[in-house]
Amino acid sequence: MDFSVLNEALASKSFDKIADICDNLILQVAAEGVPFQDEWPFTIHLLGHIYVDDINSARFLWKSIPPAIKESQPELVAAWKIGQKLWTRDYAGVYEAIRGFDWIQETEVLIAAFSELNTKRMFELLLSAYSTISIHDAAQFLGMSEEDVTNYVLRQGWTVDSDSQMLTVTKQAIVREQKLDPGKLQCLTEYVFHLEH
Known part of the structure; x- marks a missing residue:
């Protein structure tokens, strides 16, 4: 085979x-x-x-x-x-x-x-589903030790409250690239041309 x-x-x-x-x-x-x-x-x-x-x-x-x-x-x-x-x-x-x-x-x-x-x-799931989560629970979701998960999420911009052992999720700004549709641009050009004449 x-x-x-x-x-x-x-x-x-x-x-x-x-x-x-x-x-x-x-x-x-x-x-x-x-x-x-x-x-x-x-x-x-x-x-x-x-x-x-x-x-x-x-x-x-x-x-x-x-x-x-x-x-x-x-x-x-x-x-x-x-x-x-x-x-x-x-x-x-x-x-x-x-x-x-x-x-x-x-x-x-x-x-x-x-x-x-x-x-x-799993990280994307946590990011979309939680605003706060315990370090223990995040470690379970991500398959890491509590120390490793804390370091991992800190690099992603999250914050840690050591007293409560809670993580605060920081939503990352979604940057969307705007794509110009040539058909829409042509339509807009014709519309502006019609208004001017």
Whole structure:
């Protein structure tokens, strides 16, 4: 089986493409009627869906994997634990599942990238949902120690009240680049021209 496209995506760290590549390959192989299950990179495929936050597809993939493969691949089971934690919105559990397994090198790169992306997603969630949050709760959401989370949010402009152990969220100003639509500019030009004449 030719996994060159998948290997290129992994090598170039194009992790957002992995789920689609694997989905297309599995459809292609299924259409050819070729047995593939023993050599299929189920862990990478599952993590590809988790990376792009497509937990429904990850669940369906998990359900379609034969029990014998699940039993013979502990890393696959460990990857699914991450998916389960995301499904139940156990944000602290996501990081526990990540740290709770000794990933092989190929998978470890993808796991590290997912962990970083998940931290960014969680930070954005905190930023939009809270005006204040306890240091403990923020540490749970971001998968960090209380000291690390305090340093992290301070770099993002938040403030810390040491007495109450609370963080005050500082909303960052949204800078929007205005794009000029040539069609609207033409319409405005014609309107001004009509007014002047």
